[in-house]
Amino acid sequence: MARRPEVFVRTLTMEEGRKLQRITRTAKNPIKQRRAIVVMMSGQGQTVPDITSLLQASDDYVRGVIHAFNERGFNALDPKWSGGRPPVISQATREHICLIARTTPTEWGITAFSTWSLKTLAQHLVSRKVVTTISREHLRRILKNGGVSWQTTTTWKSSTDPDFITKMWRVLELYDHPPADGRVVCADEFGPLNLMPRKGKRWRPRSHPARLRATYRRDQGVRHMIAALDLATGQIYYRIRTRKRWREFLSFLKTLRRRWPGEKLYVIVDNFSPHRHVQVQGWAAEHDVELVFLPTYGSWLNWIESEFAALRYFALNGTDHRTHAEQNAAIGAYVRWRNARAEPKTSFASSSHIRSWTSYPAKAA
Known part of the structure; x- marks a missing residue:
């Protein structure tokens, strides 16, 4: 088999030699650096077999780099990435x-x-x-x-209340323009409060999450929190009871009534049956308390819901209370901390698209 003729790079000038040396030391692109080394070694008189032995490259690669440099100069050192085969699917x-x-x-x-x-x-x-x-x-x-991913389907529920818009804007008007003759209060129940380990988040060493016990028996019953959010001050008032019947709700309304004597109370509540009990509505009418009912499936309009979410996140998640007294104390500590920093509630969903649905019914009339 005939031996292939030796190939060398053309004669290099002093300036080209210095430039090649600089590229071999400082080039960030490894392909350009490798090609410059091949050219410089060939310019120093080393044969193709010597270069392939030192760089662990093929003869064809070394010869190709040398021929390309002899034809195009330093431009041959820059890798020119081709786009590959044109896509078959347009x-x-x-x-x-x-x-x-x-x-x-x-x-x-x-x-x-x-x-x-x-x-x-x-x-x-x-x-x-x-x-x-x-x-x-x-x-x-x-x-x-194309931005198409495998996703779980979700459901949505629209309100079946024929007066949804009217009721919604009644609530929003109370939020935006509290009546001068009274006080707007958002009330609701939070719970049930079980005694159970609750998942949460905390700072921990990586891959070493905090672990809570698993429970198989919960034999201490449940509790229910009945709470009210005063929009004028931003403070929360609450009671924890073993049940949440109309009797417990009426008792809580009486507590609110004693707290603000001489003011009409506008109490925003959902359509939970104890709120609509005849005894509750009768007492409210006699004691200057107006129950403002949210539209059906419109509990998200109750301002106190966001406060419940914060209470759950900061006071309950990540805990494992063993008694109701311990859990109640944790809730009480959070509410006191929050009330000490409370500010009046203003601007409910001011940028939400729900405000573009219609205008205040009372204003339009």
Whole structure:
């Protein structure tokens, strides 16, 4: 077998030699640095076998670098990444695939499935002649790049209350413009308060989470918290009871009535049956207390719900109270801490889209 002729780089000038040396020391791109080393070694008179032995590269690679430098100079040292093979599936077809993936099989007359798997979707695309062939992995990448992901379906519930808008704006008007003749209070129940380890978050060493016991018996019953949020001061008032019947709620209303004598109370509540009990409504009418009922499935309009969420997060999550007295003390400590920093409640959902649904009914009339 004939030996291949030796190949050397062309004669280098002093300036080119210094530039090559600088590239071999400082180049951040490893490909450019490797090519510069090949050229410099060849310029020093080392043969192709010597270079391949030192760099653990192939003869063809070394010869190719040398020939390229002799033809194009230093431009041959910069790697020119090609785009590879042109995509077989066009961008328009990819968008069509993502559009089909967002449908359901039943929309295409396929009654055997309620949702697509990658396999059934690929088969469907081939049968519809969207593509001639496609693998599941390629399909997965197309969907990912197209912003289509595998998600759990969720449900939503709209209010069945025919007076939803009117009731909603009645509540929002009380929030935005508290009446001069009284005080607006948001009331609700929080619970049930079980004695159980509650998951939460805390700072811990990495991979060493805090662990709580598992419970199999909860034989100390439950408690219920009845609370009210005074919008004028931002403070919370509450009672913890063993039950949450109309009697407990009425007793709590009487407590609120004694706290603010001489003022009309506008108490915003949901449609829980104890709130609508005839005894409760009769007492409220006689003692200058107006019960403002939220629309059906509209408990999220009650300002106290966000306070309950904060109470659960800061006072209960991550705890494992063994007695109700211990748990009640924790709740009381949080409420005292919060009330010491409370400020008047203003601007309820001021930027929410719910305010674009209509205008105040009373104003419009």
